[in-house]
Amino acid sequence: MSTTAHKVLVANRGEIAVRIVQACRKLGLEFVCVYTAEDAASGHVRLARELGGPKSLYRVASYHDANEILSVADEAEATAVHPGYGFFAEDYRFARRVSQRDRKLIFIGPSWRVIRELGDKINTKRLARSLDVPTVPGSDRPIYDEMEAERVARSLFEFQISQGIESPLVLVKASAGGGGMGIEEVHDPDLFRSVYRRVRNYAARQFKDEGVLIEQRIRDFNHLEVQIVAERGGANIVHFGTRNCSIQSTGLQKRVEVAPGFDPGAVAYDFDAAKLLEDITRHSLALARRVKYDNVGTWEWIVTRDGRPYLMEVNTRIQVENGVSAAIARIKGKQGVDLIAEQIRLGLGAPLGYTQEDITFEGMGIEYRIIAEDPANRFAPWVGRIEKFGWPSREWLKMHTQVPTDEPYTIPTEFDPNLALGIVWGKDISEVRQRGLEFLDSLVLEGRNATGDPLKSNIAFLREKTNRILLF
Amino acid sequence: MLDVSKLLDEIQSAPYAELSIAAPHSGLVSFGELAPGGKVFGPSGPWKEKPGTLLAIIERERNKRPIYAAEKGEVMLVHEELAGTFVQAGTEIMRLRHFLSKEEVLSIILKKALHLFTAPERAKYYFIPAVDIKVKVSGPKAITVHDGMELFIMSRMKRETPLNYSGPEGVIYAVYFNHNQNMDAGQPLIGICPPDLVGAVEDAVMRVQTDWKEEE
Numbered sequence: 166m167s168t169t170a171h172k173v174l175v176a177n178r179g180e181i182a183v184r185i186v187q188a189c190r191k192l193g194l195e196f197v198c199v200y201t202a203e204d205a206a207s208g209h210v211r212l213a214r215e216l217g218g219p220k221s222l223y224r225v226a227s228y229h230d231a232n233e234i235l236s237v238a239d240e241a242e243a244t245a246v247h248p249g250y251g252f253f254a255e256d257y258r259f260a261r262r263v264s265q266r267d268r269k270l271i272f273i274g275p276s277w278r279v280i281r282e283l284g285d286k287i288n289t290k291r292l293a294r295s296l297d298v299p300t301v302p303g304s305d306r307p308i309y310d311e312m313e314a315e316r317v318a319r320s321l322f323e324f325q326i327s328q329g330i331e332s333p334l335v336l337v338k339a340s341a342g343g344g345g346m347g348i349e350e351v352h353d354p355d356l357f358r359s360v361y362r363r364v365r366n367y368a369a370r371q372f373k374d375e376g377v378l379i380e381q382r383i384r385d386f387n388h389l390e391v392q393i394v395a396e397r398g399g400a401n402i403v404h405f406g407t408r409n410c411s412i413q414s415t416g417l418q419k420r421v422e423v424a425p426g427f428d429p430g431a432v433a434y435d436f437d438a439a440k441l442l443e444d445i446t447r448h449s450l451a452l453a454r455r456v457k458y459d460n461v462g463t464w465e466w467i468v469t470r471d472g473r474p475y476l477m478e479v480n481t482r483i484q485v486e487n488g489v490s491a492a493i494a495r496i497k498g499k500q501g502v503d504l505i506a507e508q509i510r511l512g513l514g515a516p517l518g519y520t521q522e523d524i525t526f527e528g529m530g531i532e533y534r535i536i537a538e539d540p541a542n543r544f545a546p547w548v549g550r551i552e553k554f555g556w557p558s559r560e561w562l563k564m565h566t567q568v569p570t571d572e573p574y575t576i577p578t579e580f581d582p583n584l585a586l587g588i589v590w591g592k593d594i595s596e597v598r599q600r601g602l603e604f605l606d607s608l609v610l611e612g613r614n615a616t617g618d619p620l621k622s623n624i625a626f627l628r629e630k631t632n633r634i635l636l637f
Numbered sequence: 638m639l640d641v642s643k644l645l646d647e648i649q650s651a652p653y654a655e656l657s658i659a660a661p662h663s664g665l666v667s668f669g670e671l672a673p674g675g676k677v678f679g680p681s682g683p684w685k686e687k688p689g690t691l692l693a694i695i696e697r698e699r700n701k702r703p704i705y706a707a708e709k710g711e712v713m714l715v716h717e718e719l720a721g722t723f724v725q726a727g728t729e730i731m732r733l734r735h736f737l738s739k740e741e742v743l744s745i746i747l748k749k750a751l752h753l754f755t756a757p758e759r760a761k762y763y764f765i766p767a768v769d770i771k772v773k774v775s776g777p778k779a780i781t782v783h784d785g786m787e788l789f790i791m792s793r794m795k796r797e798t799p800l801n802y803s804g805p806e807g808v809i810y811a812v813y814f815n816h817n818q819n820m821d822a823g824q825p826l827i828g829i830c831p832p833d834l835v836g837a838v839e840d841a842v843m844r845v846q847t848d849w850k851e852e853e
Contacts, residue, residue: 202727203819226662226726233662233726236697240663240723346795366766371795416796546794548758578759578793578819615758615822 169193171513173273174238177249178228179567180586182209185247188506190216197241199225199234203577208567228252231259238270245271245513254482257281273512275460275481282456283479293476296455298448301383301475307340307376311361317379318357325381334382337361339368341376348417350382383467383475387411387637389426391449391464392490394507399457401517404450405490405504406526407442412630414544421627422486422532423634424493431594432635436472445474461508470637483508488563492530492590497523528590529597531634533627535585537576540626546582547621549614550575556608561600563588601631639750639837641844648742658704658731660724664697668720673713677706677733693730710735736851743845747811750838751828752804756820760793777809782829807831810838
């Protein structure tokens with residue numbers, strides 16, 4: 166089957182669903198979207214109605230119900246499933262089922278074996294260590310037992326003290342969590358037990374799995390990523406550079422992403438930043454080659470102020486912030502790189518068609534996550550109705566959103582309150598900052614909640630952080 | 638003061654509830670033998686372990702999901718035109734009418750009598766673990782709440798915040814939310830029976846038990 170004779174089921178919602186549909190259109194592929202009752206007003210539903218052919222939109226009970234998603238795929242005659250991010254994106258069982266059921270479908274993502282191998286954070290750690298890739302000290306599997314958890318935490322406190330760290334910290338994470346949810350830090354060994362129980366109970370409620378991971382909390386670091394792209398079979402693996410995602414909410418969720426990861430030309434670092442970017446890219450590629458990585462993926466790193474990198478995890482999926490890497494990348498000198506389209510094309514079995522030498526980078530990109538939330542109140546989500554939303558179009562700006570700009574939109578409470586992604590490009594750090602501020606200042610975002618209070622958003626926070634990008 | 642007789646009369650004048658049966662998820666729908674006018678029954682047995690009348694089956698990925706009547710009633714409409722087709726989640730497949738049961742009548746009356754603590758925002762609500770255990774073991778009436786007591790966890794977009802009860806002291810007489818269910822702002826979460834209302838509530842329970850005749 167040629168790669169244009171496919172129909173892709175978009176097993177996701179919101180902004181990523183919109184972008185997958187747009188990428189399918191670009192590639193000349195048919196698509197089918199699903200939505201739940203709460204999401205009836207979302208942009209991806211509207212787009213499917215406007216652009217979809219027959220059988221291109223189905224209401225489902227849940228985005229989490231694999232049976233339902235696959236029965237829709239059969240009914241709509243889809244041949245491939247794109248999981249987006251979240252939901253089934255890193256679920257190897259789902260990927261395996263999709264590709265092994267009676268009516269086989271293509272899972273647009275790495276093969277299930279690769280997802281299983283790298284989706285297990287512990288296995289990733291083990292693999293990384295075998296390749297001399299540095300990793301964060303901590304538990305090497307999910308912990309379900311309180312006594313054991315305390316033992317691990319205590320040893321991490323002792324380890325940090327022996328390293329000369331004055332105020333050691335331990336992170337307690339829901340092992341089934343992700344996206345920064347269900348993570349707390351502990352500064353006092355005596356408080357560990359209460360935090361552990363809180364995270365465990367939260368994990369049981371939200372992820373139906375009580376397992377927690379316990380790690381050293383490394384402070385004063387930057388969060389970097391390496392974007393990997395590979396064709397089926399894992400023979401051709403390239404990278405699309407690095408990103409810096411250090412500007413986060415108090416809940417450790419990303420808010421601003423910048424590509425490339427550091428700017429040694431304009432910012433002074435305490436270490437050789439250019440070499441560090443090369444090192445983490447080389448390490449990431451080595452691990453990707455080792456597992457025969459075969460689609461898009463992100464290698465997540467933390468880099469301390471003194472320039473020590475630690476591999477945190479591999480996200481075996483497309484990420485929210487893929488667009489900021491695309492904004493600065495050129496393939497054979499051409500702009501307009503679309504990593505989601507690349508993901509689909511390669512997922513369907515097309516050859517890569519270019520080499521690492523063909524990929525070059527130009528300028529700098531900033532991605533802003535525009536969210537209805539109150540940064541002053543621990544980033545509490547704001548719930549209500551958006552009445553006005555708009556921005557002037559600019560050739561250096563790309564907006565991705567599921568929120569309509571021509572009618573009011575009530576934010577669903579079931580999902581993260583992300584409203585839009587604004588990606589700004591500039592030729593260097595000063596231009597991209599200045600354009601970033603111009604964009605944020607020109608953005609119109611108004612609304613009210615049930616009690617009539619005006620919308621709260623993170624725009625002022627993003628504005629303030631724009632001058633802090635790429636710094637420690 | 639609660640006028641139970643008046644409320645009972647009001648309910649008696651329109652004693653039916655109309656239920657729209659919607660596809661709980663998408664899939665292929667098939668119907669049984671039911672036709673408009675047919676009688677259906679709710680779950681039975683000492684523990685309600687026997688399901689009610691089979692209304693329809695929705696099949697997806699070779700998993701058949703039977704849809705049973707949750708209440709005793711009568712079929713008003715069967716969407717026969719959907720038989721054998723793929724329906725989307727939320728599509729109405731059948732409509733039933735049922736005569737209000739004693740529990741439902743009591744619930745309607747109690748909602749007027751009890752002090753209702755309502756959801757401040759659209760969110761999912763949970764009791765805090767200490768209360769949740771007691772509710773599960775001994776039932777909600779084992780819990781006495783007082784003003785300012787930490788009682789709920791409010792969860793929106795996976796972010797959880799504690800929520801304190803405010804209102805008169807009393808026992809939790811009714812719980813109106815389910816696990817993982819989204820509650821709209823203003824919907825009641827619990828009904829509290831303060832000590833001075835106990836008499837009136839017991840009277841209401843008694844009146845409904847004796848005066849409400851369930852239709853066979």
